[in-house]
Amino acid sequence: MFERFAAADPAPDTELRYKTPFQLLVAVILSAQATDKSVNLATPGLFRAAPTAQRLAALDEAKVEAHIKTIGLYRTKAKNLVAMARALIALHRGEVPRERSQLEALPGVGRKTANVILNTLFGEPVIAVDTHVFRVANRTGLAPGDDVRTVEDKLARAVPAEYRQHAHHWLILHGRYVCKARAPDCSSCLIADLCPWPEKPGRPDVQS
Numbered sequence: 001m002f003e004r005f006a007a008a009d010p011a012p013d014t015e016l017r018y019k020t021p022f023q024l025l026v027a028v029i030l031s032a033q034a035t036d037k038s039v040n041l042a043t044p045g046l047f048r049a050a051p052t053a054q055r056l057a058a059l060d061e062a063k064v065e066a067h068i069k070t071i072g073l074y075r076t077k078a079k080n081l082v083a084m085a086r087a088l089i090a091l092h093r094g095e096v097p098r099e100r101s102q103l104e105a106l107p108g109v110g111r112k113t114a115n116v117i118l119n120t121l122f123g124e125p126v127i128a129v130d131t132h133v134f135r136v137a138n139r140t141g142l143a144p145g146d147d148v149r150t151v152e153d154k155l156a157r158a159v160p161a162e163y164r165q166h167a168h169h170w171l172i173l174h175g176r177y178v179c180k181a182r183a184p185d186c187s188s189c190l191i192a193d194l195c196p197w198p199e200k201p202g203r204p205d206v207q208s
Contacts, residue, residue: 002163012169080108125164132175
């Protein structure tokens with residue numbers, strides 16, 4: 001599976017647009033229960049107004065809300081962003097920390113967000129399980145589980161070490177564009193012959 005992903009896309013990356021580690025952290029927080037596309041439409045204005053933790057911390061929540069109101073849960077996210085920026089200044093001099101415990105202690109940052117930051121910014125071979133990764137892991141039988149932490153732990157064991165760095169992005173992109181929730185495009189899937197999903201349209205014989 002991962003040999004094929006690597007051959008097709010040797011260097012996958014996040015589709016969130018950012019210029020600094022701080023901006024990526026903001027974008028990932030905003031991406032919870034929202035699409036990357038919607039986040040990328042909202043962040044240019046926000047980043048012009050608040051390109052750094054110091055500038056964001058100085059804004060009131062209403063001004064942040066005005067920039068992100070097209071994104072789901074924007075009021076809660078605005079509150080978390082301002083609190084996160086202030087915590088970054090107080091605890092880390094405005095810089096994004098690279099320790100999981102320090103990341104998860106920030107407002108609006110859970111395990112998935114921390115994993116994205118650790119992987120994308122700091123090159124750690126961790127896998128963030130979003131809805132796309134969760135779906136692909138279960139459909140393919142790669143790492144089946146009823147909750148995201150179970151899937152994450154199984155992926156950490158199942159993905160060969162040489163592919164772990166990029167596995168997060170390969171699985172997300174595969175789920176976003178091919179193994180979609182409502183209309184999976186199995187006819188163009190790179191791994192269709194490896195996939196045992198019983199609901200696969202025109203399901204080919206699965207390799208033993």
